[in-house]
Amino acid sequence: MGELRLMKGNEALAEAAIRAGCDAYFGYPITPQSEVLEYLSREASNRTGMIVLQAESEVASINMIYGAAGAGKRAMTSSSSPGISLMQEGISYIAAAELPCLIVNVNRGGPGLGTIQPSQGDYFQATKGGGHGDYKLIVLAPSSVQEMADFVRLGFDLADKYRNPVMILADGAIGQMMEKVELFEQQPKGGTIPKPWATTGKTKDRERNIITSLHIDPREMEKINLRLQAKYKEIQEKEVRYETFKVEDAEYILTAFGLGARICKKVVELGREKGYKIGLIRPITLFPFPSKIFKEISTKVKGILDVEMNAGQMVEDVRLSVEGKTKVEFYGRMGGIIPTPEEILDYFEKIFLKGE
Amino acid sequence: MDESIVRTEEQEFLEEDICVAENLVYKKPKTLTDIDLHYCPGCGHGVVHRLLMEVVEEMDIQDKVIGVAPVGCAVFAYNYMDIDMQEAAHGRATAVATGIIRVLPDKLVFTYQGDGDLAAIGTAETLHTCNRGENILIVFINNAVYGMTSGQMAPTTLPGMVTTTSPFGRDVKTMGYPLKMTDLVAQLPGTYYVTRQAVNNASNVRKTKKAIQKSFQYLQQKKGTCFIEVVSNCPSNWKMTPVEANKFVEEKLIPFYPLGDLKVPKEELK
Ligand SMILES: Cc1ncc(C[n+]2csc(CCOP(=O)(O)OP(=O)(O)O)c2C)c(N)n1
Ligand code: SF4
Ligand SMILES: [Mg+2]
Numbered sequence: 001m002g003e004l005r006l007m008k009g010n011e012a013l014a015e016a017a018i019r020a021g022c023d024a025y026f027g028y029p030i031t032p033q034s035e036v037l038e039y040l041s042r043e044a045s046n047r048t049g050m051i052v053l054q055a056e057s058e059v060a061s062i063n064m065i066y067g068a069a070g071a072g073k074r075a076m077t078s079s080s081s082p083g084i085s086l087m088q089e090g091i092s093y094i095a096a097a098e099l100p101c102l103i104v105n106v107n108r109g110g111p112g113l114g115t116i117q118p119s120q121g122d123y124f125q126a127t128k129g130g131g132h133g134d135y136k137l138i139v140l141a142p143s144s145v146q147e148m149a150d151f152v153r154l155g156f157d158l159a160d161k162y163r164n165p166v167m168i169l170a171d172g173a174i175g176q177m178m179e180k181v182e183l184f185e186q187q188p189k190g191g192t193i194p195k196p197w198a199t200t201g202k203t204k205d206r207e208r209n210i211i212t213s214l215h216i217d218p219r220e221m222e223k224i225n226l227r228l229q230a231k232y233k234e235i236q237e238k239e240v241r242y243e244t245f246k247v248e249d250a251e252y253i254l255t256a257f258g259l260g261a262r263i264c265k266k267v268v269e270l271g272r273e274k275g276y277k278i279g280l281i282r283p284i285t286l287f288p289f290p291s292k293i294f295k296e297i298s299t300k301v302k303g304i305l306d307v308e309m310n311a312g313q314m315v316e317d318v319r320l321s322v323e324g325k326t327k328v329e330f331y332g333r334m335g336g337i338i339p340t341p342e343e344i345l346d347y348f349e350k351i352f353l354k355g356e
Numbered sequence: 357m358d359e360s361i362v363r364t365e366e367q368e369f370l371e372e373d374i375c376v377a378e379n380l381v382y383k384k385p386k387t388l389t390d391i392d393l394h395y396c397p398g399c400g401h402g403v404v405h406r407l408l409m410e411v412v413e414e415m416d417i418q419d420k421v422i423g424v425a426p427v428g429c430a431v432f433a434y435n436y437m438d439i440d441m442q443e444a445a446h447g448r449a450t451a452v453a454t455g456i457i458r459v460l461p462d463k464l465v466f467t468y469q470g471d472g473d474l475a476a477i478g479t480a481e482t483l484h485t486c487n488r489g490e491n492i493l494i495v496f497i498n499n500a501v502y503g504m505t506s507g508q509m510a511p512t513t514l515p516g517m518v519t520t521t522s523p524f525g526r527d528v529k530t531m532g533y534p535l536k537m538t539d540l541v542a543q544l545p546g547t548y549y550v551t552r553q554a555v556n557n558a559s560n561v562r563k564t565k566k567a568i569q570k571s572f573q574y575l576q577q578k579k580g581t582c583f584i585e586v587v588s589n590c591p592s593n594w595k596m597t598p599v600e601a602n603k604f605v606e607e608k609l610i611p612f613y614p615l616g617d618l619k620v621p622k623e624e625l626k
Contacts, residue, residue, distance in 0.1 A: 023459055026455065053454070055451070056481070056484040059480075060448070060451040060454075060481050060484065063444065063445060063448035063451035063452050063455065064451050064452070064454050064455035064458070066442070066444070066448075066451075067424070067442060067444075067452035067453060067454060067455025068455035068456065068458065070455070070456070071422070071460050073459040089445055090445060097443075199422050199440035199441065199456070200440065201418075201419045201439075201460075202438065202439050202440045204419070208434075208441070210434045210442075210443070212425075212443035213443065214432075214443055
């Protein structure tokens with residue numbers, strides 16, 4: 001059993017970064033995740049020698065990640081919605097140059113400066129690329145403080161394995177709430193996968209290494225795009241993760257990710273007390289999206305209710321997955337409002353049982 | 357040699373008496389690749405590339421040096437320099453270099469940037485990198501124009517100078533004044549060595565090389581940010597011949613951007 005601690009989500013994430021052997025963190029303060037930079041500034045350098053630098057902006061921090069990841073190191077940044085928007089050009093370059101790194105978005109309510117309250121409004125931005133060009137991030141959605149810690153290590157491992165940026169898409173509530181967390185053991189700095197492509201200084205025994213995303217010849221550029229797409233397909237085949245809860249006999253399915261899924265677990269329990277056969281599917285990887293389980297279940301259930309803290313974003317992926325074989329309804333709250341289990345159950349009854 | 361070819365005496369003289377090792381005054385450094393430079397005839401970029409790679413060869417630091425290319429005409433710098441390099445987003449070279457030097461503190465990291473890259477879109481990164489005193493060399497090619505995107509006004513464009521976006525000459529009242537970034541960064545405590553050089557004639561080329569040599573030595577001693585502005589040219593977008601362009605550098609640019617050291621290490625001041 002690992003070390004047990006009572007921690008905030010953001011602190012658990014920061015602690016996990018140190019333990020996952022992260023070499024460098026570059027970030028800029030923004031609520032609701034400034035604890036990550038604060039915690040690391042306090043803890044990291046004397047424990048593992050990890051570099052922690054407060055950059056002048058999110059534009060600078062994401063490009064520092066590019067440099068450090070290109071030099072073969074485990075690099076990460078964290079921010080919240082407006083800051084992540086500012087990073088998008090850099091993220092596109094990182095995806096194109098195939099640099100492994102970890103980007104954390106502790107999602108707050110938008111659009112614009114919005115609110116510092118929790119939201120899931122950045123689902124589209126996270127899962128559909130976010131910046132310019134055809135690329136994907138691997139997106140992990142934690143729904144507990146425990147997963148805030150565990151997904152840091154998983155995220156770095158996936159990033160290194162596929163040479164692809166990984167995003168942890170959390171929200172303000174997961175970042176701020178305190179829970180018991182079991183911490184994994186200290187891992188070696190920099191991970192274990194060799195990075196012979198990194199710019200570490202050209203030695204006599206090898207050709208020079210170049211990190212770039214520029215390919216002026218369109219035939220070359222298309223080839224690179226095809227290679228990237230093949231990689232994303234492989235990720236879709238091998239890295240889908242999701243959790244199910246009481247789906248075996250379910251007539252209706254709730255689906256939600258992150259914080260929404262925790263609330264929906266309660267809805268399932270409340271509904272079952274009233275005799276409704278409800279289950280829950282919680283996508284853990286938002287890209288790759290767990291389409292198969294939705295497709296399989298679509299012929300066995302009477303309907304799916306997708307619950308999100310936004311205007312309806314993941315619901316599009318659910319609808320694409322079921323290919324019209326069952327009814328997919330949506331319930332959402334926006335602007336930093338967290339829905340209660342009772343209001344979700346009310347909506348469920350209204351839409352599926354009372355046929356309103 | 358093919359004996360059957362009939363030669364004039366002059367040719368024999370050229371090949372056998374002049375092209376011998378002891379007469380050799382210039383040779384391409386091994387640290388430049390064999391790929392043909394894409395720069396326009398007379399452009400300063402090629403000269404500065406050569407100087408950088410000569411210094412890397414002479415100081416035997418190929419395995420220590422990591423370069424960062426800009427977005428600008430020098431975007432393909434990594435094709436020509438036989439060293440490890442990263443290509444940064446427009447304006448972000450010094451942030452990328454910060455990422456590299458922080459995780460590989462014993463390497464010698466330099467950025468190579470144009471005036472648009474360094475003094476417009478990348479101003480914040482430039483100032484903050486210098487202000488943190490990152491142990492890197494920043495090579496700033498000031499050609500007073502956006503070369504790559506075909507001749508728009510740059511932050512360094514002279515007052516009254518005609519470009520495609522200042523077709524009636526740069527009017528400082530509406531378009532702002534030329535930004536002297538080198539003067540600005542010389543004020544910051546993080547910079548260790550700040551100098552302005554040029555490559556418009558042989559003597560200036562030699563001085564620029566000296567500045568590059570010194571900078572890499574300072575980086576080896578971990579002294580902080582070294583900053584070399586090279587007042588360069590852009591014959592194509594200035595719509596001049598190479599000779600006219602170098603004359604323009606001499607007569608117009610250098611008087612506005614005077615050459616010389618703006619900050620020299622205290623211990624070297626007599
Ligand atoms: C974000 C972004 N904005 C604009 C551009 C287009 N662009 C490419 S190079 C350049 C200016 C280059 O000028 P400079 O830095 O002076 O370099 P030079 O070509 O003169 O050497 C611009 C505006 C870009 N590539 N990326
Ligand atoms: S456009 Fe100007 S800066 Fe670019 S290569 Fe040609 S002369 Fe040089
Ligand atoms: Mg320029």
